[in-house]
Each structure stands twice: as structure tokens, then as C-alpha cells.
Amino acid sequence: MGDLLKVENVTLQFGGVKAITDISLNVKEGEVCAVIGPNGAGKSSMLNVINGVYVPQIGTVTYDGVTRKTISPREAAISGMARTFQNIALFQGMSVLENIMTGRNLFVKSNWMEQGLNIGRARTEERASRLAVEKIISFLQIESIRKTPVAKLPYGLQKRVELGRALVSEPKILLLDEPMSGMNLEEKADMSCFILEINKEQGLTTVMIEHDMGVVMDIADHVIVLDYGKKIGDGTPKEIMANQDVIDAYLGVSH
């Protein structure tokens, strides 16, 4: 299978600070790709460059055969990228159901007049969205909390709702920023199951930032290691485990 996503020579600077220096990476269609690295390595910045939240100074992102220097987050969403955030970015004032329903907004063709009058297309689309959302809700096993305001949910469930919101937009590529941080073992196992199941059933390409090496080595097909904004390793989990640079970055070197 070909590359769905190709990042070439990207450099991202904030003032004088280089967050990412000349990184290139490829993500094949249908794989689970894990991006790992110590804090401040530029992992989240990398995801933000991919879906257009940050604009890199140098370099291009090729996605789905189209090479672009810049892409707006909205264009990224339209072209089928969905993502979650490291520090959960749910809409706190809304219920679980409403949060996941926002993930369907690109499928809605009716305008605000139709929706305000509650006629025609607005009604049929609302029903269609709800059906799609209910499928995701039952897949993620969160039926019992559908009407709960997300602010009242524990952390693990919020992460799950955020995954649901990303999935319901029927993306081609899923970008997950630390989907398992702050979770206990059981919750991590659940989350891993969800990610693997979607990947295996729908062949959904997933790029995931994760710190838990056990999880990464278990579910990733492809691991990319960043450190201080540079790529220091790229390969299968086995290769990465044997990579001396990676071991040095994680364990330190004696001087």
C-alpha cells in the first residue's frame, strides 16, 4: 500500500525556538503509526503541522496525493483528517451526544433557516447524524452517559468521547494525541482495543502519540522517534527497540 501521508523536510520555529528541525516521515495507508519521544520533542507540534493548526516555515505535507505548504484546519477536516488533543478539547458546556454530533457537521447540507424552522432536509439530516452518532456511541460503549454534560465525566471517559467525536466524521486518517495519558491499565486496554478494532475493520490509518512503551510496542505497526525536534528513529517496533540512538535518548548516555 502507498503512503497516505508524507511529511517532507518540515521545520517549525516559534520565535527563536526550533520546535521541529527538518523532519521527514511517511505514513502508509492502513497502518497504526506511533510517534514517541521525550517531553518537548515536537510530537504534538508535528500533529499540529499535519492538520494545519501550525504553519511550518519550511517543508511540505503531502496528504492523499496532494502536496501543500499550508492547509487550514478546516480544509484538513474536509479532506478527511480527524484528531484528538493531548489536553482534552471537548466542548465542556455540551452533553456527550451534542459533542459527538458536532463531528457530523460536515455532512449537514441544510442551512440555518431550514434548521430554525425545523423543516425538510434539516429533519432528515438530523436523524441521519443521530444514527451515525449512535453507532459510534454503541461501539465505544458509552450509551449510559449520552446525555451527561462532558464536564462531569471522569478523564478516561472524556478521552473516549473525544475519540468518538473524531470517529463519527468518518475520517481517512486519525491523529491521536496521547489517547491513553492519565488512564489506568483497564482503560488503556479498552482504548487500545478500540484503536485496533477500527484499524483492522475499516483499515483506518492512525497516527498516535503515546508514552506508554508497552502499548506502543503492542499495537503500532510503525514507530517514529523524535527528540529535540529531530527524528532519531523510524521503523518497526522491533527495530526501534534495538536502535542505539533511541536507547540513548531515553536512558541517557555516559559522558
Next chain:
Amino acid sequence: MIYRETGNFVTDYMRDREIFPMKFDKIMVVLGLLFLYLYVPTTSEYMLSAHVIPILAVGLAVVGLNILTGITGQLSLGSAGFMCVGAFGTFNLMLRLPEWLMSLPVALMISGIFAGLVGVIFGLPAIRIKGFYLLVSTLAAQYFVWWFFNSFTYFINYEASGVVAVPPKMYDYWGIGNFLGIDMQGYSPRYILALTIVIGLTYFAKNLLRSTTGRNFMSVRDRDIAASVMGISVPKTKLLAFFISCFYCGVAGGMYSFLYIGNVDLMIYEVDRSFTILFMLIIGGLGSISGSWLGAIFVYEFPILFTWVGDVIFGGAFNTAVVENVSNMVYGVFIIALLIREPGGFAALWATTKQKLRMWPYPH
């Protein structure tokens, strides 16, 4: 017990999003509408002209501000300015267009659209700025509109005093004159018009809230970056919120001038009215349509009621001005206490009460 939620099972996703899901609620809505349409118009003219119609007009402006501030999270202090556009728009449409073409309801709606467009222009800064900075920019809208109508006297038909009384024949826009003993220029038909507009627009707002547009508004309020990553166009959403909100304010302004005060007067739309509307919104509860109405009714009626009660009890002992001042102070303390106890306003108070009743008598 008639009023309970158990036993109400929804079998359809569309029924799950109904505004009044319970049968009892539906019956109450029908009875309420019958009351509002059949009984209230027969009450005294004083009741309609001094209490009901102004509350309808101001409440609609609160609903409008709620769409912008409570639901989309864009602070605004321009509400009175947009009401002013609505009032002057209605006046000029009625005055300058031939009688057969323009009637009061149509003029109200069109001037609402004017106000919406003005709102979009002054909402443009919202694309780049948020919070208090936006508050200042909408305050500019308030002062600009005021200056504009003050300077260009064309819009007040060159009236030297700056105040134009609404010609009574404008109320009888279908030229009926006298219908079944009801004077079409009187207060009952005005009330019916105000009520119909208010019910229609409240229903519209409620529908918006439970559909994609409303969810987009709320997502922009809660996390604009996440919203844009979901594919929502944040600038467009904000401007749409400004348009709809200012449309409501414009219609409300037209109603306030034409159906309540009976003259078009710039002095009514000074900045303190913007503040009053904002207070009504905050006391009612940001983000809740029913809260907006509760807030409007409360803020409008409470001082009147309070002064009246104070006058009845202490009227003999102190003079009226003292009683009024003291009741204003008590009223202020009451509002502070309410907002400390329940920052979510009446809407949150109502929700917790409902939750408590649901659990009663076993609170755990």
C-alpha cells in the same frame, strides 16, 4: 402524580429531541397558549401596555443577546444600538413606503434584517478578538448607531425634538378599523402581534439550538480551535451568530418603540439599556432560552413589585422617594446573593430544583 418522567419511553431519535417530550408538558403548552391568546388580551389596558408588551419586547432582545453571548460566547454591549436600528428601520419603512406595500409585521422583520446586517459589520472584529476586547468593539457599535441617528435627522423625518410619535393608523395596518368591537389601534391587537412574533422567534431559536447551527455556535464558544479542527468555519459561525442575534434585537427594538412606547425616540436606546439587557441575560442564565425569559420578567417586574410592596408597608411613614431608593438597594443585594448562590442564574436554579424533585424524598 401526573408530572413525572418515568414511563416516557422514546422510540425514535426525532422524538428524543422534542422540545416538550412529555404529554403533560404538551397539554400545559396548549393551555398556556390558550391563556396567552384568549385571556390576557381581555385584561386591562394598563396590564398590557405597562407590563406584558414591554416584557415581550425586551425579552426578545434578551433572547437575541443570548444567542450571541450565551450560546456563541461573544460578549456584546451593543444590544440597545441594534434595537435602535430596528426601531428607526421600522419607522422609515412605514413612513416612506406606500401603505399598501408595507405593514407593521413586515416592516419589523425587514428592519430586523437591517439590524442583522449592521450587526455583521460590527461583528467583523470578532473574527480576530475575543472577550473584553470584543465588548469594547460592540460598545463602539452602540455609540456609532446613536451618533448616526442623532446626526442624520433624515431618519427621524427632520423632527426638531428628535422624537416622533407613531401615527395611530400604523397600528391598523390592514385598515380594518373596528373588528367585533375591538379597536384595531388599541392595545390588544398590538399585544397579539407582539406575542405571535415572540412565540415564532423563540421557537426558531429553540430549533437552532438543537440542530447543527446551534451546536456549531456552542462549539465555537467552548473551544474554537477544536471547532475549526472539526471542520467548522469559526469566522462564518461567529458572523452568523451576530446576524441572527442582531436580527432578534432589531425586531425587539421595533416592537419596543412601536408596540410599547408609541414613539421613536433615540433616548430609549442609550447604553444603559444594553446593560439592562445583559443583566437580564446573566440573571436568567447564559445559554438558556427559557432562562432569558425568566430573567427579563424578573428584572422588569421585581423593582416595580418591590417598590409597590415597600409603599404599601412603609408608605405612610416615609416619603415615596426613600422607599424607592431602599427597595432598589434591597433589590441589588438580592441579585448579588442570587448570583453568588447560583452563578448560572434562574435556568440553573430551575434545573437543580427539578433534579431535587426527581430524587425526592430520597436525595441519594
